[in-house]
Amino acid sequence: MKLKKVWKNYFRSEVLKEINSPVNGLIRVVTVFNKPRLMIGGMIQSGGMVRKIWEKAILKIVKEEVEVSKALVIGLGCGDCAFEVQDNFPKAEIYGVEVDKHVVDSAKCFFDLTKVKKLKIAVDDGVRFVDKAVKLKKKFDLIAVDVYLGHKMQIKFKTKSFYKKLERLLTDKGLVIFNHLFFKEHKKQAQEMVDGLDKVFKVIKLQRTASNLLIFGYK
Numbered sequence: 001m002k003l004k005k006v007w008k009n010y011f012r013s014e015v016l017k018e019i020n021s022p023v024n025g026l027i028r029v030v031t032v033f034n035k036p037r038l039m040i041g042g043m044i045q046s047g048g049m050v051r052k053i054w055e056k057a058i059l060k061i062v063k064e065e066v067e068v069s070k071a072l073v074i075g076l077g078c079g080d081c082a083f084e085v086q087d088n089f090p091k092a093e094i095y096g097v098e099v100d101k102h103v104v105d106s107a108k109c110f111f112d113l114t115k116v117k118k119l120k121i122a123v124d125d126g127v128r129f130v131d132k133a134v135k136l137k138k139k140f141d142l143i144a145v146d147v148y149l150g151h152k153m154q155i156k157f158k159t160k161s162f163y164k165k166l167e168r169l170l171t172d173k174g175l176v177i178f179n180h181l182f183f184k185e186h187k188k189q190a191q192e193m194v195d196g197l198d199k200v201f202k203v204i205k206l207q208r209t210a211s212n213l214l215i216f217g218y219k
Helices: 003-011 049-063 080-088 101-110 126-135 160-169 186-198
Strands: 014-021 025-032 035-040 043-046 070-074 093-098 119-123 140-145 170-181 203-208 212-218
Touching (some): 025 101, 035 101, 043 049, 049 170, 070 080, 080 140, 093 101, 101 119, 126 160, 140 160, 160 170, 160 186, 186 203, 186 212
Parallel strands (some): 070 093, 070 140, 093 119, 140 170
Antiparallel strands (some): 014 025, 035 043, 170 212, 203 212
């Protein structure tokens, strides 16, 4: 095969699957540089830069010597955060909450999600799952929240009530990490989230990525 043809195939984007979901609307699994990406609302929701964002987040807490034996991922997607938790905390139990069954099915088929061995998946609304976990007095060392639909995050994930429930689910040295977009109008929204979290958590730390802001809230 000629080199020119090899490079052409490498850069070619291909649609692997399209689903009309009652939850998320049009879901597309596409290849970019021969790697799968999940697209919802016209934005990449899993794979590629999303994996890099969570790699950066988890490496930060590794450097801080945070111990994670039980993690909760709200907005599991195709498992970007779950993979990073497994890679860095191989003994950790991981609970993943994903509202859309079609996303979970795509993750298993195209993103090797079944390779996250200690992952328990709940197909459920994130707020509803948190409410149930609080009632059951569950505890987690790490809670990761990544709940965008395209460019939008539902208001229910931005309330003081929700933040307080997350805080109640944390162990004494636990922390929450929010992944928030950080460009144009999203900068103001990110600041509002930081201000809200600052009223609930003892310590807030921030970390920039290319177009996102990682917000760390420590109990």
